[in-house]
Amino acid sequence: MATSLVNPEKRHVSIQVKNISKRFKTRKGITEALTDISVDVKEGEFFCIVGPSGCGKTTLLRILAGLEEQTDGEVILSWQDRQRPLSTMVFQEQSAYPWLTVEQNVEYGLRLRKVPKSIRRQVTRDWIEMVGLQGFEHHYPGQLSGGMKQRVAIARAFANDPEILLMDEPFVNLDEQTKIIMQQELIHLWEANRKTVVFITHSIDEAIMMGDRIMMLTAHPGRVKRLFDIDLPRPRNIAEIRANPHFAELFTDIWALLKSEVELARRQDAN
Ligand SMILES: Nc1ncnc2c1ncn2[C@@H]1O[C@H](COP(=O)(O)OP(=O)(O)O)[C@@H](O)[C@H]1O
Numbered sequence: 529m530a531t532s533l534v535n536p537e538k539r540h541v542s543i544q545v546k547n548i549s550k551r552f553k554t555r556k557g558i559t560e561a562l563t564d565i566s567v568d569v570k571e572g573e574f575f576c577i578v579g580p581s582g583c584g585k586t587t588l589l590r591i592l593a594g595l596e597e598q599t600d601g602e603v604i605l606s607w608q609d610r611q612r613p614l615s616t617m618v619f620q621e622q623s624a625y626p627w628l629t630v631e632q633n634v635e636y637g638l639r640l641r642k643v644p645k646s647i648r649r650q651v652t653r654d655w656i657e658m659v660g661l662q663g664f665e666h667h668y669p670g671q672l673s674g675g676m677k678q679r680v681a682i683a684r685a686f687a688n689d690p691e692i693l694l695m696d697e698p699f700v701n702l703d704e705q706t707k708i709i710m711q712q713e714l715i716h717l718w719e720a721n722r723k724t725v726v727f728i729t730h731s732i733d734e735a736i737m738m739g740d741r742i743m744m745l746t747a748h749p750g751r752v753k754r755l756f757d758i759d760l761p762r763p764r765n766i767a768e769i770r771a772n773p774h775f776a777e778l779f780t781d782i783w784a785l786l787k788s789e790v791e792l793a794r795r796q797d798a799n
C-alpha cells in the first residue's frame with residue numbers, strides 16, 4: 529500500500545511498480561481495474577503503455593501521479609533532486625489552464641516553486657520558442673487551436689522539469705497532420721532532454737515511433753500481457769521510421785497480440 533519516494537540504491541530505476549492492483553467500489557459493486565501489475569521503468573526511458581479502451585491505462589498513470597491510490601502493491605518513485613518536482617502530468621485535453629495566458633501557463637510550475645523571476649522568464653521564453661509558440665505568449669488557450677493548446681501543455685510540463693513526465697494520450701484529439709507534427713516535436717524534445725516518460729496511447733503506431741519500450745495490458749481488468757523492446761535507431765524521424773522494415777515487423781507482432789484483447793474489450797462493452 530505504501531508509496532515511498534526515495535530509493536537511492538536504485539538510481540538506474542526511476543519507477544518501480546510492484547504487484548499493483550486497483551479495485552473501485554461503485555454502486556453496482558466492485559470493479560477490478562488493474563490486476564497485479566509489476567514493471568520497472570528506467571531513468572531516462574520513454575516507456576509506452578498500450579491496451580484496449582477501459583483496460584486501466586489512465587488508472588495506472590493516476591496511481592503513478594499520486595492522484596489515485598492502489599488497492600494492493602507498491603509504487604516506488606526515485607526522486608533524486610528534491611529541487612525538482614517529482615512528476616508532471618499531461619492529459620488528453622484541457623491540459624492548459626484556460627484562465628492563464630500561454631506564458632503564464634508555461635511558467636506556472638516554476639512560479640509555484642518560487643523560482644526567481646529572471647530564471648522563470650528565461651526558461652519560459654526558451655520553452656515557448658522550443659514548441660514554436662513565439663508571438664502567442666499573451667494569448668489565452670481559448671484563442672488557440674487544439675494542437676497549439678497541447679503545445680502549451682507540453683511546454684509547461686517540460687519547463688517544470690519534473691523527474692518523471694506522465695502523458696495520457698496527449699495527441700488523441702488532434703487531427704492527423706497536427707498529430708504527426710506533435711509526435712515529431714515530442715520525439716525531438718525528448719531526445720534532447722532524455723526525461724523519464726510514461727506515455728499512454730491506444731495507437732500501436734505512436735507507441736512504436738515514440739517509445740524505447742512498450743507495455744501491453746490485457747482487456748479489463750488490466751494485467752501485463754507483454755513487454756516489447758523498440759530497438760529502432762535514434763534520433764528518430766517519423767517518415768523514416770514508418771518506412772523502416774523493422775517498424776512493420778514490430779507493428780505486426782504487437783497487433784497480433786493486441787487484436788485479441790481489443791476483441792475481448794469489445795465483447796465486454798457489448799454485454
Ligand atoms: N473513479 C472510478 N470509479 C469507478 N470505476 C472506475 C473509475 N475510474 C476508472 N474506472 C473503471 O476502471 C476501468 C479502467 O478505466 P481507465 O483506467 O479509465 O481505462 P483506460 O484509460 O485504459 O481506457 C474501467 O472499467 C473504468 O470504468
Ligand SMILES: [Mg+2]
Binds near residue numbers: 585586587
Ligand atoms: Mg484512458
